[in-house]
Amino acid sequence: DARVTQTPRHKVTEMGQEVTMRCQPILGHNTVFWYRQTMMQGLELLAYFRNRAPLDDSGMPKDRFSAEMPDATLATLKIQPSEPRDSAVYFCASGFGPPGIYEQYFGPGTRLTVT
Amino acid sequence: AQSVAQPEDQVNVAEGNPLTVKCTYSVSGNPYLFWYVQYPNRGLQFLLKYITGDNLVKGSYGFEAEFNKSQTSFHLKKPSALVSDSALYFCAVRAGGATNKLIFGTGTLLAVQP
Numbered sequence: 001d002a003r004v005t006q007t008p009r010h011k012v013t014e015m016g017q018e019v020t021m022r023c024q025p026i027l028g029h030n031t032v033f034w035y036r037q038t039m040m041q042g043l044e045l046l047a048y049f050r051n052r053a054p055l056d057d058s059g060m061p062k063d064r065f066s067a068e069m070p071d072a073t074l075a076t077l078k079i080q081p082s083e084p085r086d087s088a089v090y091f092c093a094s095g096f097g098p099p100g101i102y103e104q105y106f107g108p109g110t111r112l113t114v115t
Numbered sequence: 116a117q118s119v120a121q122p123e124d125q126v127n128v129a130e131g132n133p134l135t136v137k138c139t140y141s142v143s144g145n146p147y148l149f150w151y152v153q154y155p156n157r158g159l160q161f162l163l164k165y166i167t168g169d170n171l172v173k174g175s176y177g178f179e180a181e182f183n184k185s186q187t188s189f190h191l192k193k194p195s196a197l198v199s200d201s202a203l204y205f206c207a208v209r210a211g212g213a214t215n216k217l218i219f220g221t222g223t224l225l226a227v228q229p
């Protein structure tokens with residue numbers, strides 16, 4: 001049963017610290033998404049990649065967030081420095097196929113708490 | 116710009132009764148529409164989608180959705196609700212152009228009472 005995996009599942013850190021979240025997309029999927037979910041803002045798209053190339057990161061605060069895909073099996077989302085307002089659940093999702101037609105498969109999320 | 120609206124923050128229904136979770140959309144071009152479900156402390160799971168073809172789309176767990184072009188709606192339905200259907204439901208539409216991006220609604224919390 002192919003699944004998207006995310007690590008860590010939970011992260012508590014202090015303001016100013018660097019946070020790295022990792023995602024392993026489903027093997028063979030060529031599109032990877034990073035979302036952030038909060039009670040106030042709902043589900044927000046931060047960035048997405050196709051064939052490892054960044055296609056859209058307009059939803060990401062550029063000064064502190066960065067997203068990369070070092071290889072086809074790993075996507076990373078970094079926050080440096082972290083702030084309390086970054087506390088949220090961060091989801092990775094992957095997909096494959098013609099743009100917008102095929103469903104996205106979500107990972108279990110990383111719950112980030114910044115104190 | 117593409118958008119979706121879920122007018123109800125919460126829907127309450129008794130177990131065994133039919134349920135409807137509403138979604139309306141605004142798109143330029145053909146709408147590609149999706150429903151996802153999120154159980155507590157879990158990621159979103161795909162339920163069903165409308166790309167083209169029959170207006171009634173059947174999906175996972177006995178859910179179906181009816182695409183109505185004239186009313187620009189894509190309501191999620193189930194004939195008989197289960198307590199285990201209690202979850203957060205998201206409607207989504209593909210963003211414009213040749214993109215994989217989805218625009219999600221704000222979500223509707225479905226509460227099924229025993």
